[in-house]
Amino acid sequence: MGNTKDSQGALWEVFVQKKPGLPFVHCGNLHAFDKEMALQNARDLYTRRNEGTALWVVPSDAIVSSSPEDIGPFFEPANDKVYRHPTFYKLPEEIKHM
Amino acid sequence: MTKNEALFNYLLRLGDTSLILAQRNAEWCGHGPFLEEDLALTNISLDLLGQANSILLYAGAVEGKGRSEDDLAFHRTEREFYNTLLSEQSNGDYAKTILRQFLCDAFDYCFYSELVKSKDETLSAIAAKSIKEITYHLRHTSSWVERLGDGTEESHSRMQNALDELWRFTGEMFEMNEVDSILIKEGIAVDLKSIQPKWESKVKEVLERATLKIPANAFMQRGSRDAKHTEHLGFILAEMQSLPRSLPDAKW
Numbered sequence: 001m002g003n004t005k006d007s008q009g010a011l012w013e014v015f016v017q018k019k020p021g022l023p024f025v026h027c028g029n030l031h032a033f034d035k036e037m038a039l040q041n042a043r044d045l046y047t048r049r050n051e052g053t054a055l056w057v058v059p060s061d062a063i064v065s066s067s068p069e070d071i072g073p074f075f076e077p078a079n080d081k082v083y084r085h086p087t088f089y090k091l092p093e094e095i096k097h098m
Numbered sequence: 099m100t101k102n103e104a105l106f107n108y109l110l111r112l113g114d115t116s117l118i119l120a121q122r123n124a125e126w127c128g129h130g131p132f133l134e135e136d137l138a139l140t141n142i143s144l145d146l147l148g149q150a151n152s153i154l155l156y157a158g159a160v161e162g163k164g165r166s167e168d169d170l171a172f173h174r175t176e177r178e179f180y181n182t183l184l185s186e187q188s189n190g191d192y193a194k195t196i197l198r199q200f201l202c203d204a205f206d207y208c209f210y211s212e213l214v215k216s217k218d219e220t221l222s223a224i225a226a227k228s229i230k231e232i233t234y235h236l237r238h239t240s241s242w243v244e245r246l247g248d249g250t251e252e253s254h255s256r257m258q259n260a261l262d263e264l265w266r267f268t269g270e271m272f273e274m275n276e277v278d279s280i281l282i283k284e285g286i287a288v289d290l291k292s293i294q295p296k297w298e299s300k301v302k303e304v305l306e307r308a309t310l311k312i313p314a315n316a317f318m319q320r321g322s323r324d325a326k327h328t329e330h331l332g333f334i335l336a337e338m339q340s341l342p343r344s345l346p347d348a349k350w
Contacts, residue, residue, distance in 0.1 A: 008132040030134050033245075040238055041134040044141050 009033040011060040014042045016052035024056050032057075104280040105218070106161045107180065108287060110170075111277075111322075113153035114181035117171055118331070119202055120146035121338050122189060131192050138238060142199065145231040152224050172342040176332050177325045184267040186331045193246055193256035198264055200239035204300045205271050206232045208293040217285035240304045247308025254309065261305070262313050269318030272297075277323075 008031040015024035027046050032038035038057040047055065066074055078084065123143035130136025154167035165173075184202060189195045210232055213225035246253040272290040281287030305312060321327060341348060 008134075031132060032134065036241055037245075040241070041138065043234075044138040045134060048141065 009037070012038040012042070012057045013060050013063060014046050015056040015058070016046055017054040017056075018052050020053065024054070027051070029060060030057075099276055099280060101280055101284060102160060102162075104277045105286065106157055107277045108281055109153055109157035109160060109221075110180040111182075113150050113157055113167075113170070114179050115185045115202075116146045116153065117150035118179070118181040118334060119185040119199070120144070120150060121334055122185065122187075123195070123199065125189055126195065139195070139199075142235050142238070145228075145235065149224070149228050149231070152227075156220050156224070168342065172339045176327055176335060179327065179331060179335070180322060180325055181327075181331070182267070182271050183319060183322050183328055184264065184271065186328060186334060187264060187267060188330055190260065190263075191256055193253065194260035194263065196239055196242045196246065197257060197260040199235070200243045200304070201264060201268055201301065203232060203236040203239050204297055204304075207236050208296045208300065209288055209290075212288040212293060216287070221286065243304055243310075244308045247305070247310045257308065258310055261310050265313050265316050266319045270320040270322060273320060273323050275323055 010032065011029055012032055013029050014027055016027050017024045030038065030041045030045055032041050035057070039055060042055050042057050046052075120143045123139050123146070126136065127140050127143070128136065130139055150171070151167055154170045158165045158167055158170055182202075184198060187194075187198055206228075210225045210229045214222055214229060216222045216225065243257065247257040248254070272294045274290050278287050278290065282289055302312070319328075
């Protein structure tokens with residue numbers, strides 16, 4: 001058996017929500033053969049130390065990713081458009097996460 | 099037999115079973131079928147060790163001879179252990195390990211759900227904490243039993259072999275003696291006859307989905323209530339106890 005053969009199931013991405021209301025944050029990936037196993041493995045791998053109270057698992061191949069070549073056309077046009085940032089008016093104090 | 103002696107023995111049954119099963123599962127550490135499952139089983143092992151720790155700590159206090167949980171775990175011999183025969187059976191292949199864990203989980207689930215109502219506050223508190231862990235263990239092992247039983251031809255035959263081999267050790271989990279009658283009268287212990295049908299229906303439900311057959315008219319091996327064990331326990335104790343016995347003052 002070669003080192004390249006992978007018989008450990010498909011790759012899944014894991015997202016953990018620390019507390020209700022907060023966003024789900026990507027924390028890593030794992031191997032599993034189906035949804036239930038992916039969820040259980042995520043619980044065992046990523047939430048053993050009180051990292052969160054909810055989990056998402058997503059098949060890695062369901063994630064559509066931008067590529068390094070996209071950096072220019074995708075993200076650089078934003079650099080010189082300062083008017084898109086909320087810096088021209090005062091934020092009310094109650095708004096904490098802007 | 100006094101109530102205190104009965105309670106001490108009862109606690110050894112529970113604590114020893116968790117301890118020996120924890121030790122058995124820990125043998126897989128670093129050898130699991132794949133990384134994720136290796137971690138899952140060692141998590142279960144650690145949960146069991148935590149349960150054993152609290153129960154044996156309490157057992158030491160009930161006995162009142164100043165023995166700590168470590169004294170009880172590491173300085174008793176084979177004929178002083180009251181763990182179930184099922185918990186000490188060898189790991190075999192992963193099918194056997196998972197099935198052993200599943201049969202114990204199903205028992206623990208039914209047992210600790212009832213023990214929560216115990217009039218002994220310490221026992222009831224330990225049960226309340228453990229039942230959450232056990233519920234997860236049962237979910238994990240049930241899905242593996244189903245997956246392997248209803249999987250490939252090979253995984254099915256390995257599971258069926260494991261069931262044929264282990265089923266004979268399930269009868270004595272429900273055996274009761276003087277210890278139980280004394281403690282049931284006090285509202286401390288669980289009536290094992292009352293949880294047996296619940297255990298059977300839980301186990302049958304999963305085994306059916308896993309397309310596995312329970313051996314018909316199987317002979318039921320007994321012994322652990324009298325501290326009589328299969329040949330496996332001596333070897334586990336030798337390995338588990340060698341360090342604290344050869345270096346009695348060793349500290350982390």
